[in-house]
Amino acid sequence: MKIGQDIVKNLGMGTWYLGEGNNIRSDQEINALQYGINRGINVIDTAEMYGDGAAEQLVGRAITQYDRSSLFLISKFYPWHADKDNMKASLTASLQRLGTDYLDLYLLHWPGDTPIEETLSALHGLQQDGLIKQFGVSNFDVRDLNAASANHYFEDISANEILYNVATRGTEYDLLPYHRTHNIATIAYSPFGSGNGNEIQIPSIISQLAHDKKVTIHQLILSWILRQNNILAIPKASSVDHIQNNIDAMNIEWSPDELSIIDTAFPAPNHKEPLKVI
Ligand SMILES: NC(=O)c1ccc[n+]([C@@H]2O[C@H](COP(=O)([O-])OP(=O)(O)OC[C@H]3O[C@@H](n4cnc5c(N)ncnc54)[C@H](OP(=O)(O)O)[C@@H]3O)[C@@H](O)[C@H]2O)c1
Numbered sequence: 001m002k003i004g005q006d007i008v009k010n011l012g013m014g015t016w017y018l019g020e021g022n023n024i025r026s027d028q029e030i031n032a033l034q035y036g037i038n039r040g041i042n043v044i045d046t047a048e049m050y051g052d053g054a055a056e057q058l059v060g061r062a063i064t065q066y067d068r069s070s071l072f073l074i075s076k077f078y079p080w081h082a083d084k085d086n087m088k089a090s091l092t093a094s095l096q097r098l099g100t101d102y103l104d105l106y107l108l109h110w111p112g113d114t115p116i117e118e119t120l121s122a123l124h125g126l127q128q129d130g131l132i133k134q135f136g137v138s139n140f141d142v143r144d145l146n147a148a149s150a151n152h153y154f155e156d157i158s159a160n161e162i163l164y165n166v167a168t169r170g171t172e173y174d175l176l177p178y179h180r181t182h183n184i185a186t187i188a189y190s191p192f193g194s195g196n197g198n199e200i201q202i203p204s205i206i207s208q209l210a211h212d213k214k215v216t217i218h219q220l221i222l223s224w225i226l227r228q229n230n231i232l233a234i235p236k237a238s239s240v241d242h243i244q245n246n247i248d249a250m251n252i253e254w255s256p257d258e259l260s261i262i263d264t265a266f267p268a269p270n271h272k273e274p275l276k277v278i
Helices: 024-037 049-062 085-096 116-127 142-148 175-181 205-211 217-227 240-251 256-266
Strands: 043-045 072-077 103-110 132-138 159-161 184-191 232-233
Touching: 024 049, 024 240, 043 049, 049 072, 049 085, 049 116, 072 085, 085 103, 085 116, 103 116, 103 159, 116 132, 116 142, 132 142, 132 175, 132 184, 142 159, 159 175, 175 184, 205 256, 217 232, 217 240
Parallel strands: 043 072, 072 103, 103 132, 132 159, 159 184, 184 232
Antiparallel strands: none
């Protein structure tokens, strides 16, 4: 994938809802991010939206002690900041909160009203200025990518960050193949179906599989994504234990029989489904 040469592993760290608690919680979250970085997880995904900048600020605090070139920082701007001037202002603020002078990847958070030509041209300008290394989109379905495909800078779209997990497989029908054809990296968000009680409902056959493989359910469903080594998964974890569990999930192997248990519980799509978003 286009961002592959910069990414050591296909596991990154999400940051939605980080930096929104008290000092003790923030310290724990910083500790968790640093624990991940120290173990080679160098991709951090954030956005101007998360906590109105609080997540970027927390990431900025977490990364001060590291060599910037060893990290791969992703941030995203609102669709209503997708024109040249607003985008520049958003990026400047994100860089300031992160305490850095460039992003590795800058994404349009979801499709909006600004013509995509204008957005891609503005992103290209930021890239030319050295403020972002690469750019891409998020929550774009095939239709949205097709609409952008006539643009001169379409070929420069490095990644599409989308909802993808064991229970949300609609993208396997057409979007993931489209990404492969056009050399667009897939970044899978909410690999656990997000947090706060809206996690994936796990049938007993899957719990049993996790038990048999001596892994947790979270590890099982994360590793199901990680086994597809052309997809970058970005779970959010706010404790050292969860980060370690997620790192350990990178070593879980799958047999064809085990994969078919997943397919029975969560069938692959056999027709087009509109892209789901969180
Ligand atoms: N582009 C977009 O539109 C978009 C949308 C949604 C998300 N995202 C990105 O994707 C990231 C991940 O998605 P998400 O935050 O929605 O949800 P998620 O990663 O699917 O789930 C996060 C939840 O899983 C828990 N968790 C993490 N590791 C665990 C483990 N090993 N065992 C048990 N529980 C574990 C976390 O708990 P703790 O916090 O207690 O560790 C949290 O409650 C976001 O943080 C954000 O960076 C992007």
